[in-house]
Amino acid sequence: MKIASKVYSVIILFLLMACGGSDSSTDDSTTPPVVAAPSAATLVFPADNTECNEGVVSGTDETKSAVTFQWNASENTDTYEINLRNINTNTSSKSNSTTNDATITIDRGTPYEWFVVSKANGTNETASSTKAKFYNQGPGIENYAPFPAEAINPARGATIASATSVNLQWAASDIDDDIVGYSIFFGTDTNPTTELGTTEESNLDAPITSGAIYYWSVITTDSQNNSSTSEIFEFAVE
Secondary structure (H helix, E strand, C coil), X not given: CHHXXXXXXXXXXXXXXXXXXXXXXXXXXXCCCCCXXXXXXXXXXXXXXXXXXXXEECCCCCCEEEEXXXXXXXXXXXXXXXXXXXXXXXXXXXEEECCCEEEEEEECCEXXXXXXXXXXXXXXXXXXXXXXXXXXXXXXXXXXXXXXXXXXXXXXXXXXXXXXXXXXEEECCCCCCCEEXXXXXXXXXXXXXXXXXXXXXXXXXXXXXXXXEEEEEEEEEECCCCEEECCCEEEEEC
């Protein structure tokens, strides 16, 4: 009996050692490195509200020129996405670069808006620069039309508190700095054709009614009678 008891004890001890497994406190998994988010680039050229006169005119199409867009390099960035919008046609294009410049062929005598998105490998986070507007120099143009106005108040798509009137506010610029006035079109039609009034200031009061959605646009005119029409802005009233 004593021998059997000893043998049985040895077997139990062996089984306990075999089932003990490895030390669970040891973690062999590798934690992936944290990729820092990119920072926003700073635009250099073309600068905001300027005329770009450094483009190389195409040898096969005089209506186009190659412009080298430049920006300051941003931290933690592997690639840059250059976003360019033709203001006249409202068409947009995108280009990519691994350096802090990119040469793009665009229409001459045309206003553009551009900005840069910084991207980094290993993360979906991005950072956008501010936007800049410029005119690409065209043949024989001595005075440029103003850039289309942008809504300030109410913000585009905003819902404002119930009231009997609202002060429409906008921002506009002109590289010749010769804006002389604005014509405001306002109403509940999605394409407003009723002129609310004209003004030399960048704001104008408009009557409103609770529960309505309003649409408005601005025509900006300069001293040479050049003009630009903004996009149609909209807002709702509670």
